[in-house]
Amino acid sequence: MNTTSNIRPLYEIAQEQAGGSGKRTMTLSMGPQHPSTHGVLRLELELDGETVVKCTPEIGYLHTGIEKEMETKLYYKSIPMTDRIDYMSPMSNNLGFCLSVEKLLDIEDAIPDRVKWIRVLMTELTRINSHLVWLGTHALDLGAMSVFLYAFRERELVLDMYEMVSGQRMMATYFRIGGLMDDVPKGFDKTVRKFIRTLHDRIKEYEDLLTNNRIFQMRTIDIAKVSAQDAIKLGLSGPSLRGSGIDYDVRKAFPYSDYDKFDFEIPVGQNGDVYSRYQVRIEEMRQSLHIVAQAIDGLPEGPFRAHVPGVVLPPKQDVLTKMEAMIYHFKIITDGFKVPEGSVYVPIESGKGEMGYFIDSDGSNIPNRVRVRPPSFVNLSALGEMVKGHLVADVVATIGSIDIVLGEVDR
Amino acid sequence: MRGRFSAEIVSEYVHRGQLSFYVHPDSIVKILTALRDEKSLRFDYLADICSVDHLRKKAKTNERYEVVYNIVSIPNSFRMFVRIRVSAEAQKIPTLCNEWPCANWLEREVWDMMGIEFKGHPNLTKIVTADDLEGHPLRKDFGIKYEIQHFTHTKDDPIEVVPDNPFH
Structure with missing residues (x-):
């Protein structure tokens, strides 16, 4: 009894599934949890045997706006x-x-x-x-x-x-x-x-x-x-x-x-x-x-900071001792600055x-x-x-x- | 070059030493390829395509959107911006995919995030946003929604158990 005859290569099955369309390729989805895609990247690979015919990266899994x-x-x-x-x-x-x-x-x-x-x-x-x-x-x-x-x-x-x-x-x-x-x-x-x-x-x-x-x-x-x-x-x-x-x-x-x-x-x-x-x-x-x-x-x-009043925070020592510096500090933190x-x-x-x-x-x-x-x-x-x-x-x-x-x- | 395209150039704009030209939308492919092929200029590196929504200052300018093409001449170390104004949402812009393959994804992103359509793009589909998201998030009329965390049950208001529910 020969049992090995049932085992066929994957691409043959893929060909059979494709029917008479003459399509020789199979589609393999790689990722988004694949460790070597360096994150959540999904690749849709179209393979002929082990050769890549087409590769379509699909992204957006980490979109945070x-x-x-x-x-x-x-x-x-x-x-x-x-x-x-x-x-x-x-x-x-x-x-x-x-x-x-x-x-x-x-x-x-x-x-x-x-x-x-x-x-x-x-x-x-x-x-x-x-x-x-x-x-x-x-x-x-x-x-x-x-x-x-x-x-x-x-x-x-x-x-x-x-x-x-x-x-x-x-x-x-x-x-x-x-x-x-x-x-x-x-x-x-x-x-x-x-x-x-x-x-x-x-x-x-x-x-x-x-x-x-x-x-x-x-x-x-x-x-x-x-x-x-x-x-x-x-x-x-x-x-x-x-x-x-x-x-x-x-x-x-x-x-x-x-x-x-x-x-x-x-x-x-x-x-x-x-x-x-x-x-x-x-x-x-x-x-x-x-x-x-x-x-x-x-x-x-x-x-370590530029001296641009109203845009860059004044030195901390000035904020504690000078009125203007304190006001600038307060204004920048609460209101930002106009550009x-x-x-x-x-x-x-x-x-x-x-x-x-x-x-x-x-x-x-x-x-x-x-x-x-x-x-x-x-x-x-x-x-x-x-x-x-x-x-x-x-x-x-x-x-x-x-x-x-x-x-x-x-x- | 300025003389050659005097009909297409709408205006020139320099801000903080950065040069931009506003051009007519339909001539964008012609201008960018001419800038690329001109031997002395060679703006062959398309660094970026991005879009801006000017809804807030719409009263001043009639055109709401703006698309900015960011091109670099590597031999001359010079960067320039070619911009087009897009007035209506239905207005389509010619695609650059045939000249620069990298424009494919950049244009897709512009469409996905801002909703500006490109004529002749081979695959203008969603790229970064979720499939079930409706609308184009970077438009100014697309509001930001914050999720409010509701506590479903507290000591005074315990969780409601529905006896008929097979999952409880």
């Missing part, structure tokens, strides 16, 4: 919400929003140098934070479990520094419109210097584990190749764009917050495949460390790519419209094109390589 919510709040009350957009790089979000409002208010020149440099320092640490999470999860998806544990170990150090400056480990809300929440504490520079030394060695360790790893190379080289022209057409940004050989980084192209005073390079990949994007991000972490080192060495002295009519867009380079805030003001104390240009959203829209013709396992590698955060995709 942040943009609408911001239209109902005073300007400064939106800052905590920006943390939650891309929850892997909270400080970059804060920075984008604050810069945008500062541009609308036209108080950019009043921002002290110390504020700018601390902002640069913290956003570069944020980039490292974002890339470490990416590295860990990406490697985990491809089967390298240990990298995940190591990357998260170093991420803890970054979170410790967040806690030092803001009292919060993840949703820091450290930047304010026109300044910072508070100055950096005593001993912060020592912690940062120690971290730079540690991470320099650790990045070497990650590279030892992955860069020349044969399994890792086989899973990533020549997978999801995007040519330079396609990358621009698809609107990719950040390391996904630079992996394809386009030298576009907002920090260099449209310098903000004194980035033009720092010495750093923009790593650019060659092949535009998953491996190139990996190389770009690893090199970016080194460059970020280089910027952090410059920022901590040359940190200028000065106040001149008009709209601006300020982009910054977050860990994921170009993140920009388009704010339209109608002259009142709440914005008329806040639009977040989400890098992950646009990068994810390219996924369907990228994975065409690859295997199902490569879809996982590709999702990892474009580094999406679903909080930012859905907002």
Whole structure:
């Protein structure tokens, strides 16, 4: 008696179900609870055997209406919400929003140098934070479990520094419109210097584990190749764009917050495949460390808030002793501040790519419209094109390589 | 370029050093592709498409909505905004999907959140909002509703048990 004859491959059954229509493909739903989709992302894969014919990402499971919510709040009350957009790089979000409002208010020149440099320092640490999470999860998806544990170990150090400056480990809300929440504490520079030394060695360790790893190379080289022209057409940004050989980084192209005073390079990949994007991000972490080192060495002295009465809170000592300062404090907290009519867009380079805030003001104390240009959203829209013709396992590698955060995709 | 499209450009607007042009809705594809193909300009990177609802200042301007195309010239490091005003809700805008594939999702989001339709879009369906949500949330007349938490039972007002209900 032959029992094995009843077992048939799945695609044959799929063909049979499709009937005489000549359809050779079957549809597979991946997610939204799949661990390697990095959140609540659902992919509808149309498969021919194990080859992807069509991939349709479906999003919206994490939609929280942040943009609408911001239209109902005073300007400064939106800052905590920006943390939650891309929850892997909270400080970059804060920075984008604050810069945008500062541009609308036209108080950019009043921002002290110390504020700018601390902002640069913290956003570069944020980039490292974002890339470490990416590295860990990406490697985990491809089967390298240990990298995940190591990357998260170093991420803890970054979170410790967040806690030092803001009292919060993840949703820091450290930047304010026109300044910072508070100055950096005593001993912060020592912690940062120690971290730079540690991470320099650790990045070497990650590279030892992955860069020349044969399994890792086989899973990533020549997978999801995007040519330079396609990358621009698809609107990719950040390391996904630079992996394809386009030298576009907002920090260099449209310098903000004194980035033009720092010495750093923009790593650019060659092949535009998953491996190139990996190389770009690893090199970016080194460059970020280089910027952090410059920022901590040359940190200028000065106040941690701009002196703009009526917009930026006055120093606490003045609030307690001077009448005008107390009135300003009270007015700003209760009533906010009026922003001149008009709209601006300020982009910054977050860990994921170009993140920009388009704010339209109608002259009142709440914005008329806040639009977040989400890098992950646009990068994810390219996924369907990228994975065409690859295997199902490569879809996982590709999702990892474009580094999406679903909080930012859905907002 | 300004001379070539003098008929299509409605007005120029500079705010805080950022340059925008208001153009006629029907000529948007023509203008953006011309800006992309012009050798000296090369605005080939479409960074963003977003929409604004001007219901609050509708008294001043007749057109209620505005769509902002955010384009970047990577070789020149220059960013520019091309804007169109949309007056009626039924007015449709030509799609950019054929020129820039990334416009597909961005336009879908504009439609989903603001309800501005795009002519010739291959798949203009809901993208971020829930399937059972009616309306377009970013419109100003779409009110924000807060859920009020009602306590269903307290010590004085205990839970009502319906004996006929098979679930109790």
